[in-house]
Amino acid sequence: MLTIERIDPTDKRQVRRFVDVPFRLYRDCPQWVPPIRGDVALALNRVKHPFYEHSAADFFLAVRDGRDVGRVAALENVNYNRQHGTRTGQFYFFDAAEDDEAAVALFGAVFDWARARGLDAVIGPKGMGPFDGYGLLERGYEHRQMMTMMNYNYPYYRRLVEAQGFVKEVDFVSVYLDAAGFHLDERVHRIAERARRRQNLRVLPLQTKADLRHWAPAIGRAYNQTFVNNWEYVPLTEREIKFVLDQLLLIANPRLLKFIAHGDDVVGFALGFPDVSAALQRAHGHLLPFGLFDLVREMRATRGLAGNGAGILPEFQGIGGNALLYAEMERTVQEFHFEWYELTQVAETATQMRSDLATLGGKPYKNHRVYRKAL
CATH class of the missing domain: 3.40.630.30 (Gcn5-related N-acetyltransferase (GNAT))
Structure with a gap:
């Protein structure tokens, strides 16, 4: 029964x-x-x-x-x-x-x-x-x-x-990039450097979790402005921004979280996280008493980088903001010697990012489907 x-x-x-x-x-x-x-x-x-x-x-x-x-x-x-x-x-x-x-x-x-x-x-x-x-x-x-x-x-x-x-x-597509083939055309680097000089764009030098907390309000505002036209978009409340930040801090290395600023405003971001899937499997759903230590070890040992969340305000997309963001992604992969990079769940409606990822050599290898039923 x-x-x-x-x-x-x-x-x-x-x-x-x-x-x-x-x-x-x-x-x-x-x-x-x-x-x-x-x-x-x-x-x-x-x-x-x-x-x-x-x-x-x-x-x-x-x-x-x-x-x-x-x-x-x-x-x-x-x-x-x-x-x-x-x-x-x-x-x-x-x-x-x-x-x-x-x-x-x-x-x-x-x-x-x-x-x-x-x-x-x-x-x-x-x-x-x-x-x-x-x-x-x-x-x-x-x-x-x-x-x-x-x-x-x-x-x-x-x-x-x-x-x-x-x-x-x-549909949401996840894209795999092999680090060995992740090399931007020199033209992209020139556009990124020009955006730094002419558009007053800069990459925030986050080193610690305290730095991340300091910029949290500006990051929340950027999220709420960047995805406003996306199918999945819903504005986050202040408490939801803090809640998400607290979740990120558990597995985040601030140096892998890239934020583009214009003056005191965050206008773009690419969130990278060390792939700790193996440690989570060993933890079997429990971080305590030993899972947390294993998680920290895996963060240092893993050769994979997960990207979950990337975007830039529309007004900065046509003036080099995208190029600066991709240049930072490439630099991160090379600086930390990651062997592969996965950008998770890019909506099929995000046509510009899908096109950019194909240009970068990204290969779609997972697909998730959201369904609808009329009542």
């Missing part, structure tokens, strides 16, 4: 059950990178997570004969709907065994939840913030997940989701 249970986020045992579902499903999957259990639990915490200051979410478990066989979250991002003039719900945290009845029941709970709130469509997977991975993986199953910056799922997930009437909304 199958039943659907709505999680009480204040009940630690129920939250633990929700968090545990993918750990059982992917226990023997070498490509899956487990999230930190506490981070997932925090997403259910309506007191501590800034999402709930403006929006709402509920969480559901599918239970068959006393065993949890699936889970899903239903969200309404009120700020997103206000920004885009929509009445859209979202689903996230969908994980399930290859069980058609469980998928129908889980998504039925999401659809009922969305209709009760007066919403007319559901999109997803789409989470609570800009560093929650978008979409279902539909190409690149053989490659390891890039930390927790993207989702990993078995191929049968597509069938389960599409059987509910979901159709493609937008």
Whole structure:
């Protein structure tokens, strides 16, 4: 017998059950990178997570004969709907065994939840913030997940989701660059240098986490201005900016986070992170007591660099800002002797960046699809 249970986020045992579902499903999957259990639990915490200051979410478990066989979250991002003039719900945290009845029941709970709130469509997977991975993986199953910056799922997930009437909304492509072939044309360097001199653009010399905190307000303003026309864009509140920054600081080396400034304003950025996927796999969802030390060691030893978040204000794109950003990316890869660079989840609608990455020699090798269903 199958039943659907709505999680009480204040009940630690129920939250633990929700968090545990993918750990059982992917226990023997070498490509899956487990999230930190506490981070997932925090997403259910309506007191501590800034999402709930403006929006709402509920969480559901599918239970068959006393065993949890699936889970899903239903969200309404009120700020997103206000920004885009929509009445859209979202689903996230969908994980399930290859069980058609469980998928129908889980998504039925999401659809009922969305209709009760007066919403007319559901999109997803789409989470609570800009560093929650978008979409279902539909190409690149053989490659390891890039930390927790993207989702990993078995191929049968597509069938389960599409059987509910979901159709493609937008794809996000991840691009791989081999450091040996990552050399910009000299013309790009000349344009970048000209932008420094003539447009008063400079690269912020971040060395410490204190430097990063100092520039946090300007960085938040730049994010909220850079992606305003993007499909996935939602303006971050001040508390959400601080929340995201606190998350970044755990695995960030400030010297890998590149910010372009014009005077006292941040106008562009390329966020790089050492690939610590192997350490996260060894941690099995727990940073304490030993996982944190292993994470720090992996940050120093890894030869891979992950890029998650890159952009520049539109008014600086045609005057050399893009060239300066790419020159800094190249310099970072060479200076730190990384062997490869992955830029994760570039929306197919970001045509200029997709074109630039192809020019740089980037090879698309993973694809995640966000779906939509009209209610």
